[in-house]
Amino acid sequence: EQPSAPKPVAAPMRALPWGDLNFLQTTDSHGWQAGHLQEPQYSADWGDYVSFAERMHEKADSEGVDLLLIDTGDRIEGNGLYDGSNPKGEYFYDIVKEQHIDVICTGNHELYQADAAAREYNLTVPNFKGKYLASNLDYINPATGEQIPMAQRYRMFTTKNRGIRIVAFGFLFNFNGNANNTVVQKVEDTIKEPWFQDAIREDVDLFLVVGHVMLHGPEYKAIYTAIRSQKWDTPIQFFGGHSHIRDYKKYDSNAYGLQGGRYMETIGWMAIEGLGTSKKDEAEDYKELKVRASMSFNRRYIDTNLFGYHYHTGLNETTFPTEHGKNVSYMIRSARKALSLDYAYGCAPRDLWLNRAPYPSNNNILTWLENEVIPEVATNEERRDVPRLAIINSGTMRFDIFKGAFTKDTTYIISPFVSKFLFIKDVPYSSAKGVLALLNNAGPILESESVSSNQLAPPEQLSILKDSTSFLHSLDQVSTSYQTPMVSSRTEKSPDLIPGYTTQDDSGSDGDDTVHEPISFYRVPNCIQSPIAFPAEGDPEKVDVVFVDFIQPWVLTALEYSGAKYTAADVEVYTEESLTELMAKWIKNNWEHDC
Numbered sequence: 001e002q003p004s005a006p007k008p009v010a011a012p013m014r015a016l017p018w019g020d021l022n023f024l025q026t027t028d029s030h031g032w033q034a035g036h037l038q039e040p041q042y043s044a045d046w047g048d049y050v051s052f053a054e055r056m057h058e059k060a061d062s063e064g065v066d067l068l069l070i071d072t073g074d075r076i077e078g079n080g081l082y083d084g085s086n087p088k089g090e091y092f093y094d095i096v097k098e099q100h101i102d103v104i105c106t107g108n109h110e111l112y113q114a115d116a117a118a119r120e121y122n123l124t125v126p127n128f129k130g131k132y133l134a135s136n137l138d139y140i141n142p143a144t145g146e147q148i149p150m151a152q153r154y155r156m157f158t159t160k161n162r163g164i165r166i167v168a169f170g171f172l173f174n175f176n177g178n179a180n181n182t183v184v185q186k187v188e189d190t191i192k193e194p195w196f197q198d199a200i201r202e203d204v205d206l207f208l209v210v211g212h213v214m215l216h217g218p219e220y221k222a223i224y225t226a227i228r229s230q231k232w233d234t235p236i237q238f239f240g241g242h243s244h245i246r247d248y249k250k251y252d253s254n255a256y257g258l259q260g261g262r263y264m265e266t267i268g269w270m271a272i273e274g275l276g277t278s279k280k281d282e283a284e285d286y287k288e289l290k291v292r293a294s295m296s297f298n299r300r301y302i303d304t305n306l307f308g309y310h311y312h313t314g315l316n317e318t319t320f321p322t323e324h325g326k327n328v329s330y331m332i333r334s335a336r337k338a339l340s341l342d343y344a345y346g347c348a349p350r351d352l353w354l355n356r357a358p359y360p361s362n363n364n365i366l367t368w369l370e371n372e373v374i375p376e377v378a379t380n381e382e383r384r385d386v387p388r389l390a391i392i393n394s395g396t397m398r399f400d401i402f403k404g405a406f407t408k409d410t411t412y413i414i415s416p417f418v419s420k421f422l423f424i425k426d427v428p429y430s431s432a433k434g435v436l437a438l439l440n441n442a443g444p445i446l447e448s449e450s451v452s453s454n455q456l457a458p459p460e461q462l463s464i465l466k467d468s469t470s471f472l473h474s475l476d477q478v479s480t481s482y483q484t485p486m487v488s489s490r491t492e493k494s495p496d497l498i499p500g501y502t503t504q505d506d507s508g509s510d511g512d513d514t515v516h517e518p519i520s521f522y523r524v525p526n527c528i529q530s531p532i533a534f535p536a537e538g539d540p541e542k543v544d545v546v547f548v549d550f551i552q553p554w555v556l557t558a559l560e561y562s563g564a565k566y567t568a569a570d571v572e573v574y575t576e577e578s579l580t581e582l583m584a585k586w587i588k589n590n591w592e593h594d595c
């Protein structure tokens with residue numbers, strides 16, 4: 001772990017089930033390879049994960065079973081380790097490639113910006129040569145304009161210990177917010193391609209579908225149906241991503257999906273029993289029948305901290321770390337130093353939560369933005385006195401702010417996007433005043449092939465459809481217990497529960513490797529709005545409608561429904577700096593500097 005990371009946490013644990021074929025999955029890591037430096041529960045770094053994978057490989061080899069590593073995309077955007085350099089990712093790609101990942105694919109974040117997509121093609125694909133799969137993604141060669149596969153479409157391989165024959169795919173959901181140097185083919189069209197139709201007819205022991213795709217969405221349903229149309233009971237293992245939650249889905253008794261969460265808080269663990277052959281099995285008759293009859297699928301969500309890594313490997317502080325893992329931790333430490341990620345802009349006076357405190361409330365990050373930050377930073381000197389409505393989408397915020405030092409790193413953690421404020425001038429107030437309500441509640445009128453209103457809010461809300469409020473802790477208690485390493489007040493065998501994930505999925509409530517007390521989750525609106533420079537009394541006749549660039553298509557649609565038709569040609573730049581830069585400036589000017 002990193003030198004400033006809080007010490008590991010003691011907690012009651014559930015052991016990992018092992019099978020013939022086992023998997024470790026990362027997804028939506030968003031640059032958090034340094035681990036969580038303010039949360040002991042997630043304080044292990046990528047170097048620790050390298051050690052963990054190496055130790056688990058040793059264990060697998062000694063048992064004669066197999067272990068594969070999976071990553072399902074959105075590796076970038078969301079942490080200073082990636083976002084804090086210019087160009088982005090100066091140290092990041094070399095750190096990520098140290099992990100030996102067996103199947104890896106692209107997320108939508110790798111494609112929002114053309115330069116990021118180019119780095120993906122030029123760095124990550126060769127770094128994971130033969131392992132990087134792009135079943136429905138093409139890249140446009142900037143030199144020739146030619147559209148070429150981002151990487152190979154699928155992979156056939158046999159595992160080393162159990163001889164399990166696998167066909168693996170690597171998908172991205174039907175994403176259309178990509179820059180113009182990539183082309184995402186709809187999954188429903190990809191599965192009609194001859195290469196896919198041939199691949200699903202292969203005689204294999206397992207289909208492995210890896211994707212930056214939600215387990216419960218239409219894309220995996222289509223792939224599942226296509227495979228089952230050819231192979232009625234060949235086992236299928238899906239790995240998903242994108243919605244940032246821990247999730248597990250049963251498609252049928254031989255087909256399951258796992259999704260490991262977000263931000264390196266979770267490593268997904270999957271164990272399939274009943275696959276492959278040993279020398280002894282090969283000698284037996286009716287091997288096929290025997291194997292199918294004893295199939296079982298099991299999952300765990302591993303909290304990323306050294307206490308858990310030691311527990312699962314049966315090793316300790318001295319015996320656990322590998323030389324390779326330690327070197328990777330050192331690479332991260334050097335990169336963080338070179339990027340000055342610990343440089344503090346100011347001192348956060350209180351915790352500000354994205355989903356763990358209700359909106360509006362004093363502890364909600366959106367309330368803070370709406371009341372304190374945006375009224376000051378959404379300003380264009382030439383139109384400073386013009387009344388305006390400044391709107392941002394809640395999804396532009398990615399994480400919480402903890403009381404204490406607000407660093408260069410924190411800036412990118414809460415808002416990695418390069419979104420700037422745009423505006424439409426002199427919009428009749430009678431139309432402008434209806435926009436926020438439409439963005440938040442309009443339902444079907446804001447749904448189309450290219451824009452859907454559920455893209456405005458944090459991705460967790462794609463899957464968490466109602467509030468869940470914990471009765472156990474006041475917010476102050478939650479915050480304290482997260483920031484102070486837990487010291488058990490009971491016996492060593494039964495440490496106190498600490499707040500964390502208590503996942504309910506298709507297999508019940510025993511998936512988390514660490515037994516936690518539940519935490520609250522409050523849904524937030526799609527967008528928030530600050531009225532600025534309004535007259536002391538009465539309504540203005542016209543206002544500027546100011547908004548972050550990401551939400552332009554929705555704002556134009558909402559304005560049209562409110563009776564004011566505008567096009568992209570009416571939209572102008574309002575601020576030269578990004579919301580992230582403006583926020584950092586506000587913090588420098590408004591929060592104490594000594595914590």
Ligand SMILES: Nc1ccn([C@@H]2O[C@H](COP(=O)(O)O)[C@@H](O)[C@H]2O)c(=O)n1
Pocket residue numbers: 028074108109112242243244393394395396397417418419454455456457458459550
């Ligand atoms: N410029 C941007 C880009 C994205 N967002 C928000 O992020 C969501 C996607 O996040 P994932 O990690 O799930 O891929 C997207 O739906 C937006 O809410 C943004 O606000 N600005």
